[in-house]
Amino acid sequence: MNQQELIRAALEARKRSYSPYSGFQVGAALLARDGRIFTGCNIENAGYSSTICAERTAIFKAVSEGVRNFAAIAIAGGPGEGEQLQYCAPCGVCRQVMMEFCDPETFQIILGKSQEDYRQYTLKELLPLGFGPENLGKERMCDD
Ligand code: THU
Numbered sequence: 001m002n003q004q005e006l007i008r009a010a011l012e013a014r015k016r017s018y019s020p021y022s023g024f025q026v027g028a029a030l031l032a033r034d035g036r037i038f039t040g041c042n043i044e045n046a047g048y049s050s051t052i053c054a055e056r057t058a059i060f061k062a063v064s065e066g067v068r069n070f071a072a073i074a075i076a077g078g079p080g081e082g083e084q085l086q087y088c089a090p091c092g093v094c095r096q097v098m099m100e101f102c103d104p105e106t107f108q109i110i111l112g113k114s115q116e117d118y119r120q121y122t123l124k125e126l127l128p129l130g131f132g133p134e135n136l137g138k139e140r141m142c143d144d
Pocket of ligand 1: 055090
């Protein structure tokens with residue numbers, strides 16, 4: 001599984017975005033360390049705060065299936081149904097959820113405008129000095 005394949009899965013997931021209010025469509029593809037991919041899209045709600053981002057949809061799908069070891073996530077987001085994508089970085093809430101399950105030093109966050117045009121960061125780069133399970137004396141449940 002390389003970056004291009006993961007971005008392709010995120011682009012496919014983006015097609016299922018339910019975003020009638022913002023018109024901003026996001027897809028995510030989460031690569032588990034066992035090679036499985038969990039996809040997600042943003043799902044909006046008339047009660048705006050009930051909206052969930054694509055990234056958390058993918059992470060919660062995986063965790064609810066018993067998978068907690070993750071290597072990378074690709075995100076493809078932008079307005080409208082076309083391919084005018086941005087380097088769509090995860091919101092603060094999603095970064096915090098990643099902090100719960102992903103090793104900040106190694107977890108890769110891939111922001112894909114297309115399969116060829118992407119930027120890649122570690123979670124630590126996007127969430128420096130993050131607050132995580134260690135702060136509460138717990139081990140992060142992301143080791144094999
Ligand atoms: N959104 C995501 O799904 N992921 C991001 O990384 C940024 C924002 C969604 C939430 C909402 O449905 C819409 O994009 C506009 O904020």
